[in-house]
Amino acid sequence: MISCAEMKVPLDRSIQQSAEDTARAIRGLLAARKILSINLISSPGSGKTTLVEKMIESFGETGRIAVVEGDIETDIDAQRIRKHGVQVCQINTRSSCHIQPAQLVRALEGMDLDAVDVLIVENVGNLVCPAEVPLGEDVRVVLLSVTEGDEKPLKYPLVFKTSDILIITKTDLLPYVAFDTEAVRRAARTVNPGIEIFEVSATRGDGLEPLLSKIEALRAEKARGKGRA
Amino acid sequence: MHELGIAGEILSVILTEAARHEAKKVTEVTVRVGVLRGIVTENLRFLFGNLAGDTIASGAPLVVEEEPVVIECGKCGESETAAMAWECPSCKCPDIAVRGGDSLSIVSVELDV
Numbered sequence: 283m284i285s286c287a288e289m290k291v292p293l294d295r296s297i298q299q300s301a302e303d304t305a306r307a308i309r310g311l312l313a314a315r316k317i318l319s320i321n322l323i324s325s326p327g328s329g330k331t332t333l334v335e336k337m338i339e340s341f342g343e344t345g346r347i348a349v350v351e352g353d354i355e356t357d358i359d360a361q362r363i364r365k366h367g368v369q370v371c372q373i374n375t376r377s378s379c380h381i382q383p384a385q386l387v388r389a390l391e392g393m394d395l396d397a398v399d400v401l402i403v404e405n406v407g408n409l410v411c412p413a414e415v416p417l418g419e420d421v422r423v424v425l426l427s428v429t430e431g432d433e434k435p436l437k438y439p440l441v442f443k444t445s446d447i448l449i450i451t452k453t454d455l456l457p458y459v460a461f462d463t464e465a466v467r468r469a470a471r472t473v474n475p476g477i478e479i480f481e482v483s484a485t486r487g488d489g490l491e492p493l494l495s496k497i498e499a500l501r502a503e504k505a506r507g508k509g510r511a
Numbered sequence: 512m513h514e515l516g517i518a519g520e521i522l523s524v525i526l527t528e529a530a531r532h533e534a535k536k537v538t539e540v541t542v543r544v545g546v547l548r549g550i551v552t553e554n555l556r557f558l559f560g561n562l563a564g565d566t567i568a569s570g571a572p573l574v575v576e577e578e579p580v581v582i583e584c585g586k587c588g589e590s591e592t593a594a595m596a597w598e599c600p601s602c603k604c605p606d607i608a609v610r611g612g613d614s615l616s617i618v619s620v621e622l623d624v
């Protein structure tokens with residue numbers, strides 16, 4: 283006699299449980315070394331790599347920066363960063379549109395983390411999927427260039443909701459495009475009242491100072507072991 | 512197409528759960544998805560159905576509960592749920608805060624044991 287019964291099992295479990303577990307492990311690994319970890323997210327071509335270069339130049343050798351570059355293909359970005367003399371690891375995600383926590387773990391395994399104070403993870407250019415995947419970062423930063431249009435927070439609210447900092451980039455091009463900076467600020471704050479917003483032109487240097495001061499303050503705070511839990 | 516990874520994760524979790532209960536069949540799966548997640552429900556169902564293929568979850572319906580956002584108006588004080596909004600549905604002012612809408616979880620799985 284085979285007995286057969288139906289049962290309903292309540293799970294209430296995140297669909298991303300395994301990714302979240304790995305992200306937590308990354309956070310622990312970096313926290314133990316008091317490394318500030320920054321996850322940079324944006325569309326392709328909004329200026330992530332250029333901004334990373336400016337940060338490296340600004341902090342100099344004392345900055346002890348390491349960079350993980352995420353791209354579907356090529357190591358073009360890693361080559362750019364390597365010229366600045368910092369540790370860099372290129373992840374090629376192939377078919378995946380974002381860096382997975384497990385890929386970041388493998389990248390970190392190849393780095394000398396004792397020589398690092400700030401880890402910058404430049405995610406794959408995409409405003410959708412990277413927003414959903416935690417990488418154990420202390421600070422999530424979303425970039426939006428003025429050439430992309432001011433409706434992006436309306437179209438992709440999740441990334442603006444989950445980021446700590448919004449950087450509006452390429453502000454030197456504002457005279458040539460219809461981009462309502464105030465509308466972007468308002469929309470970003472609607473989904474995320476606490477988001478900090480900076481406006482920069484990395485190529486011209488406008489607005490970099492307040493942003494770099496902010497990063498430096500976060501780095502110093504982390505180094506004292508008082509970073510965000 | 513980020514639904515593919517999500518469908519794969521759902522299947523992996525429920526098959527593990529089914530094995531734990533020594534189930535013969537998975538008869539229904541319920542997930543909760545926030546409107547801000549940008550998940551296309553039809554895509555998720557299609558991909559889940561395909562991945563479930565030869566497993567004991569084959570043919571199990573995927574029930575998707577949509578989690579709305581809560582719009583809180585700073586002016587008129589109204590609070591209501593919506594798919595998404597950038598102005599208060601009541602007084603039409605833009606002085607609103609949007610909460611919730613970012614769930615992505617498996618609520619339950621029904622099994623034949």
